[in-house]
Amino acid sequence: MEAEKHILSKSTFLRGLQCAKSLYLYKNSIQLRDRPSAEQLAIFSRGTNVGVLAQKLFPGGKDATPKRRSDNIAAVEKTKELIASGVEVIYEAAFQHNKVLAILDILVKKDNQWYAYEVKSSTKISHTYLLDASLQYWVITNSGLPLADISLIIINNKYVRNGELDFNKLFAIKSVMREAIQQQEMVEEKIFQSKLVIENIEQPKVPIGEQCFSPYHCDFMGYCWKGVPKNSVFEITGIPKAEQFALYNAGFKTIDEIPVKNNFNGNVNIHINAVKTDEEKVDKDAISKFLNKVNYPLFFMDFETFMPAVPIYNNTKPYQHIPFQYSLHYKQSKDAELQHFSFLGEQGSDPRKSFIQNLLKHTETEGTILVYDALMERNILNGLKNDFPEYAAEIDFRLKRIVDLMVPFQEKNYYHPAMKNSFSIKNLLHALVPDLSYSDLTISSGSIAMTAFEHLQTEMDMFKILEVRDQLLEYCKLDTLSMVKIFEKLEMVVGS
Numbered sequence: 001m002e003a004e005k006h007i008l009s010k011s012t013f014l015r016g017l018q019c020a021k022s023l024y025l026y027k028n029s030i031q032l033r034d035r036p037s038a039e040q041l042a043i044f045s046r047g048t049n050v051g052v053l054a055q056k057l058f059p060g061g062k063d064a065t066p067k068r069r070s071d072n073i074a075a076v077e078k079t080k081e082l083i084a085s086g087v088e089v090i091y092e093a094a095f096q097h098n099k100v101l102a103i104l105d106i107l108v109k110k111d112n113q114w115y116a117y118e119v120k121s122s123t124k125i126s127h128t129y130l131l132d133a134s135l136q137y138w139v140i141t142n143s144g145l146p147l148a149d150i151s152l153i154i155i156n157n158k159y160v161r162n163g164e165l166d167f168n169k170l171f172a173i174k175s176v177m178r179e180a181i182q183q184q185e186m187v188e189e190k191i192f193q194s195k196l197v198i199e200n201i202e203q204p205k206v207p208i209g210e211q212c213f214s215p216y217h218c219d220f221m222g223y224c225w226k227g228v229p230k231n232s233v234f235e236i237t238g239i240p241k242a243e244q245f246a247l248y249n250a251g252f253k254t255i256d257e258i259p260v261k262n263n264f265n266g267n268v269n270i271h272i273n274a275v276k277t278d279e280e281k282v283d284k285d286a287i288s289k290f291l292n293k294v295n296y297p298l299f300f301m302d303f304e305t306f307m308p309a310v311p312i313y314n315n316t317k318p319y320q321h322i323p324f325q326y327s328l329h330y331k332q333s334k335d336a337e338l339q340h341f342s343f344l345g346e347q348g349s350d351p352r353k354s355f356i357q358n359l360l361k362h363t364e365t366e367g368t369i370l371v372y373d374a375l376m377e378r379n380i381l382n383g384l385k386n387d388f389p390e391y392a393a394e395i396d397f398r399l400k401r402i403v404d405l406m407v408p409f410q411e412k413n414y415y416h417p418a419m420k421n422s423f424s425i426k427n428l429l430h431a432l433v434p435d436l437s438y439s440d441l442t443i444s445s446g447s448i449a450m451t452a453f454e455h456l457q458t459e460m461d462m463f464k465i466l467e468v469r470d471q472l473l474e475y476c477k478l479d480t481l482s483m484v485k486i487f488e489k490l491e492m493v494v495g496s
């Protein structure tokens with residue numbers, strides 16, 4: 001181990017594996033990086049306590065994190081000192097070899113041998129995790145500490161909480177020693193190449209390609225993709241990325257340039273033709289048939305759920321969808337005034353029972369329940385039937401009344417070029433009701449709502465709690481109001 005600033009870490013090593021240009025830009029032109037979206041920030045802030053919880057599997061350890069967290073040299077020195085002083089469990093152990101830094105979640109000494117553990121808040125082992133562990137193995141062993149084993153600690157998605165958390169059941173430990181050893185030659189070669197990339201005075205010439213999306217959405221796309229024109233072939237959803245790049249690299253940069261004769265399926269061609277002609281496609285008969293299935297009074301219903309990695313409530317599993325909020329717009333008849341009902345669970349307690357009790361009360365009269373993309377709502381209601389069998393018959397009555405408002409759009413009975421072959425409610429709203437938008441909301445997507453409610457579970461500031469609750473109510477209300485407007489648009493186009 002040497003007291004010299006590192007030039008590569010786990011994350012920059014993985015960045016270099018994805019794309020040499022991304023690594024170069026990160027090291028030399030960080031200011032060109034895209035600002036993370038609110039949605040990405042919400043995703044980053046999830047599950048941050050899983051690493052700390054996994055420490056409970058090996059209690060009584062010492063943390064090697066230095067006073068100034070960014071001082072990695074101090075972290076490496078502190079790890080060396082802890083090892084030398086006979087400490088047998090070390091959290092955040094830092095190692096460096098040949099200017100490559102690795103910070104390991106948990107290092108354990110058993111029977112005079114060292115075992116390395118890296119914690120992931122996922123339920124599966126991905127290829128990227130194996131590469132990550134392989135780099136850790138390379139740095140730790142080359143820095144002078146032989147390892148008897150290296151393992152990933154992941155979440156066991158079969159675990160059902162019953163009382164206090166059982167950490168031995170919540171986590172699963174999988175050895176990845178064999179894979180790590182197999183990758184050592186590759187790791188060494190890639191480290192060598194990555195250092196050349198970083199030290200080069202010229203930016204690598206890497207054209208945009210599938211690597212921009214895999215394994216991660218690259219954060220230099222704003223820079224590299226700025227020459228891609230509007231209505232480019234990358235806006236055609238429903239075809240593989242490889243086909244989009246084949247078109248682009250063959251010179252068909254925009255949808256307008258795609259030949260009439262092509263091998264795409266009908267759905268893709270509906271979008272291509274809509275963009276070329278800039279015209280809507282409306283099948284009035286099919287829309288009328290859909291509307292005939294809908295009976296007043298109408299309920300426009302939307303649920304929000306959150307998925308804690310570590311189960312918070314009894315009788316729940318890791319990453320289980322827990323419904324915590326719904327919004328309902330209600331119309332007694334076509335010309336009746338629009339009414340609104342909602343529910344938002346209290347932070348700190350299991351919201352499921354109050355959720356279903358309130359929902360049943362708000363939907364007890366007859367009438368169609370319109371849901372946009374009904375799969376999630378149906379799954380949640382079926383899950384609640386299992387959790388609260390006393391409400392099963394009433395829930396079934398609601399399930400039978402559900403009609404999916406997405407169907408006429410998914411079946412292309414109504415197609416607008418701005419939908420871009422995507423049927424998300426936001427795309428639809430943008431295309432059909434441009435006056436209504438999520439852009440002014442602080443919580444503007446389901447994943448942000450999910451994280452906001454999860455954070456409320458530990459929030460102590462009353463003002464902050466009230467502020468976030470208002471934002472959640474506003475967001476979910478807009479979801480069902482959007483459905484009302486979209487439904488009215490369907491009624492309008494058929495003149496009903």
Ligand code: SF4
Nearest residue numbers: 019022212218221224
């Ligand atoms: S956007 Fe694509 S080409 Fe540009 S750095 Fe990222 S992965 Fe590489």
